Amino acid sequence: MQKRLSLPVFFPDATYAAIHSVPFHEVSNHLLTGLVVTTLHMEIIGMTELLQKNSVTYRNMAKLPENMTLLTDSGGFQILSLINKHKLGKITEEGAVFKLPDAPKKKHLLTPERSQEIQATIGSDIRVVLDVPLMGTEDYKTTKEAMERTTRWAKRAKDTFTRLVGKSATVKYDSQQLEYDSPLLCAVVQGGNDIALRKESAQQLASLGFDLFGFGGWPLDENGNFNTKIIETFVESLPSGSITYGMGIGTPDDIETGYKIGMTIFDCVLPTRNARHGSLFVTKGNGETAGRTYDLVRIGSQKYETDLTPVDKTCDCPTCKNYTRAYLRFLLKKKNPVGFTLASIHNVWWYLRFMTRLRS
RNA sequence: CCAGAGGUAGCUCAAUGGCAGAGCAGGGGUCUGUAAAACCCUUGGUUGAAGGUUCAAGUCCUUCCCUCUGGA
Numbered sequence: 001m002q003k004r005l006s007l008p009v010f011f012p013d014a015t016y017a018a019i020h021s022v023p024f025h026e027v028s029n030h031l032l033t034g035l036v037v038t039t040l041h042m043e044i045i046g047m048t049e050l051l052q053k054n055s056v057t058y059r060n061m062a063k064l065p066e067n068m069t070l071l072t073d074s075g076g077f078q079i080l081s082l083i084n085k086h087k088l089g090k091i092t093e094e095g096a097v098f099k100l101p102d103a104p105k106k107k108h109l110l111t112p113e114r115s116q117e118i119q120a121t122i123g124s125d126i127r128v129v130l131d132v133p134l135m136g137t138e139d140y141k142t143t144k145e146a147m148e149r150t151t152r153w154a155k156r157a158k159d160t161f162t163r164l165v166g167k168s169a170t171v172k173y174d175s176q177q178l179e180y181d182s183p184l185l186c187a188v189v190q191g192g193n194d195i196a197l198r199k200e201s202a203q204q205l206a207s208l209g210f211d212l213f214g215f216g217g218w219p220l221d222e223n224g225n226f227n228t229k230i231i232e233t234f235v236e237s238l239p240s241g242s243i244t245y246g247m248g249i250g251t252p253d254d255i256e257t258g259y260k261i262g263m264t265i266f267d268c269v270l271p272t273r274n275a276r277h278g279s280l281f282v283t284k285g286n287g288e289t290a291g292r293t294y295d296l297v298r299i300g301s302q303k304y305e306t307d308l309t310p311v312d313k314t315c316d317c318p319t320c321k322n323y324t325r326a327y328l329r330f331l332l333k334k335k336n337p338v339g340f341t342l343a344s345i346h347n348v349w350w351y352l353r354f355m356t357r358l359r360s
Numbered sequence: 361c362c363a364g365a366g367g368u369a370g371c372u373c374a375a376u377g378g379c380a381g382a383g384c385a386g387g388g389g390u391c392u393g394u395a396a397a398a399c400c401c402u403u404g405g406u407u408g409a410a411g412g413u414u415c416a417a418g419u420c421c422u423u424c425c426c427u428c429u430g431g432a
Binding site for chain 2 (some may be wrong): 270295
């Protein structure tokens, strides 16, 4: 297998094995060059059992193109969310023990090893080590311990990855493209908002040797602004030429800034989540002023009630080619699933088009 | 025609005779490795009409109007 990926790239999140509300065929193959699937959810754990039993891969089952890059996330961030929002989990040295809101009686254990096994069964091209993410507001001691445990877990994940994959990849990489010939392993740099700890995390992980490095944790500062300083620390602390992945980043502005700093792979829930909530990304001059690189159409707003123009007149997505703002507004107001789908198709498409603009 | 139940915000309904409220809808906003189909803020009132009792009436009394259910 030899794969090539144009950079910078945005991978939509397909957390539950599908991009939320968006059928794959609704996004052009030329645009959709990669996906992020998450290992933690019961749907995915159930899917891996199915895959294993029937010796098929997720790619075959979903009929994803061979040249598409599949990235699986380890589940670390979702465990943080389960612990923070639902108090349904805790971290031990062995791994993450958690319960799921749907079935709060059953305990699950996700170890760095198990996470790699699940990701291998899914058959992804880029696999992420299980890490201990934090929100950046924790005290120094907690942050340091989480960072050090992340390093120990990364080592364990790498051992499992090596056993399962059997060979290390040949990689060609620059800021324009990535070429690889077998699965890649991504370590996650932690350290919160502490510059020294970030640096230490990056150096520890780099010395263990990984194919790429993710920026882990929370990318925003206390004011909600993109934390440029800590992202710079992350990139600068890695050996030059390292492949860097901004996990969960971000707004189009943040992606542009991240790319300028040196990150080349991105993923984020924003396009799909915002679509469902009625915030549609449009090119500048076509909506309400929002960011440096984009405007927003808050489609629920009364002013679009009878607007018969497309969401973004410069967009070539199926939604913009076939539907009006007024219709989309009506569907979303009624929480009609077709509205979620049309809005999500637009935002995903718009994000991917944005990436092609960043490349040129 | 008789009997019973009812009429309060756009809708569905709360409120011992004591400041007329909630949910939904409507309007505005938030969202960053998705347990967010979520969450936050917010505009709405001659309590069917007219009289009466009372310090005080959505609430009690009288008449009328309308709705529903059952009966003739």
